Amino acid sequence: MRILEKAPAKINLSLDVLHKRPDGFHEVEMVMTTIDLADRIELTDLGPRGGISITSHNRFVPDDHRNLAYQAAQLLKERFGIKRGVSIGITKVIPVAAGLAGGSSDAAAALRGLNRLWNLGLSLDELAVIGAEIGSDVSFCVYGGTALATGRGEKIRHIEAPPHCWVILAKPAAGVSTADVYRGLKLDHVRHPHTGRMIEAIQEKSYEGICENLGNVLESVTLKMQPEVAVIKDQMKRFGADAVLMSGSGPTVFGLVQYESKVQRIYNGLRGFCDQVFAVRMLGDRCELD
Numbered sequence: 001m002r003i004l005e006k007a008p009a010k011i012n013l014s015l016d017v018l019h020k021r022p023d024g025f026h027e028v029e030m031v032m033t034t035i036d037l038a039d040r041i042e043l044t045d046l047g048p049r050g051g052i053s054i055t056s057h058n059r060f061v062p063d064d065h066r067n068l069a070y071q072a073a074q075l076l077k078e079r080f081g082i083k084r085g086v087s088i089g090i091t092k093v094i095p096v097a098a099g100l101a102g103g104s105s106d107a108a109a110a111l112r113g114l115n116r117l118w119n120l121g122l123s124l125d126e127l128a129v130i131g132a133e134i135g136s137d138v139s140f141c142v143y144g145g146t147a148l149a150t151g152r153g154e155k156i157r158h159i160e161a162p163p164h165c166w167v168i169l170a171k172p173a174a175g176v177s178t179a180d181v182y183r184g185l186k187l188d189h190v191r192h193p194h195t196g197r198m199i200e201a202i203q204e205k206s207y208e209g210i211c212e213n214l215g216n217v218l219e220s221v222t223l224k225m226q227p228e229v230a231v232i233k234d235q236m237k238r239f240g241a242d243a244v245l246m247s248g249s250g251p252t253v254f255g256l257v258q259y260e261s262k263v264q265r266i267y268n269g270l271r272g273f274c275d276q277v278f279a280v281r282m283l284g285d286r287c288e289l290d
């Protein structure tokens with residue numbers, strides 16, 4: 001039997017860090033939404049007593065226990081005493097180490113797909129709790145859609161979809177380590193975004209309100225490690241994006257664009273000096289994972 005799952009990327013429309021916790025993680029308040037840029041996960045049953053095998057044609061994606069989709073399969077096998085093997089094929093589209101939760105979304109898609117393949121009968125809420133053991137972004141990715149994520153990112157409150165718009169993404173050549181970015185954060189020097197206002201703007205379907213309230217406290221940390229982020233932000237604004245921000249721990253920069261007529265010009269302009277550029281729609285609805 002073969003199961004296919006879509007694993008969409010996320011962007012953080014707003015990302016605030018409240019404080020560092022005794023367990024080393026940071027307490028966050030993030031508004032996240034899925035976009036139409038997705039990896040494909042193909043799960044094939046390998047029969048009794050088999051192991052977990054990962055295939056991907058991207059040299060930056062680990063093919064062993066370091067892969068988050070592998071960890072998802074291992075966790076379910078152990079927890080539910082599954083004795084069957086599985087092959088996990090990953091068609092990578094989401095840039096790696098980019099702040100777009102590519103690995104987390106692959107793990108979430110593996111959880112959803114294996115739940116079907118092995119007839120585990122788990123709800124999305126149960127899968128999201130299991131996902132939190134793999135990484136902070138996995139719970140959100142289990143559901144997709146749009147949500148406020150709190151705690152270390154694993155507490156999810158669903159909110160409605162933002163109004164449809166275009167998202168232009170541009171990723172500088174090198175990736176960044178999320179742990180390094182959190183480590184570099186000095187909380188007494190940041191301007192906190194207004195999470196409440198972002199949620200209100202989404203609920204009111206106010207595109208202007210969303211643009212006005214974009215904010216990410218991690219941006220200034222990554223900017224120091226990768227000055228190219230500032231250059232890309234500048235170019236995106238100059239080519240005509242309505243608002244721009246770095247996603248997650250970066251270094252990918254996204255620009256919001258309301259009218260399709262502007263998209264091609266911004267995309268072409270950025271392609272001049274950045275290899276990985278994408279123009280996609282905001283998804284925002286949970287049902288759009290299918």
Ligand SMILES: C[C@](O)(CO)[C@H](O)COP(=O)(O)OP(=O)(O)OC[C@H]1O[C@@H](n2ccc(N)nc2=O)[C@H](O)[C@@H]1O
Binds near residue numbers: 025138151179182248
């Ligand atoms: C930057 C974001 O992607 C925004 O959505 C997330 O906050 C990070 O999510 P993630 O990549 O799934 O993070 P994890 O794999 O759980 O953690 C990677 C590392 O980031 C740091 N980390 C992560 C989440 C958090 N709330 N506080 C942290 O300090 C920790 O050092 C941790 O060891």
Ligand SMILES: Nc1ncnc2c1ncn2[C@@H]1O[C@H](COP(=O)(O)OP(=O)(O)OP(=O)(O)O)[C@@H](O)[C@H]1O
Binds near residue numbers: 250
């Ligand atoms: N399925 C996977 N796809 C991509 N990278 C993976 C995967 N599994 C593990 N990794 C490892 O995770 C690291 C971070 O990759 P990922 O693309 O998930 O980062 P990210 O988009 O910055 O994540 P986040 O936004 O959740 O912080 C990579 O350098 C890679 O070694």
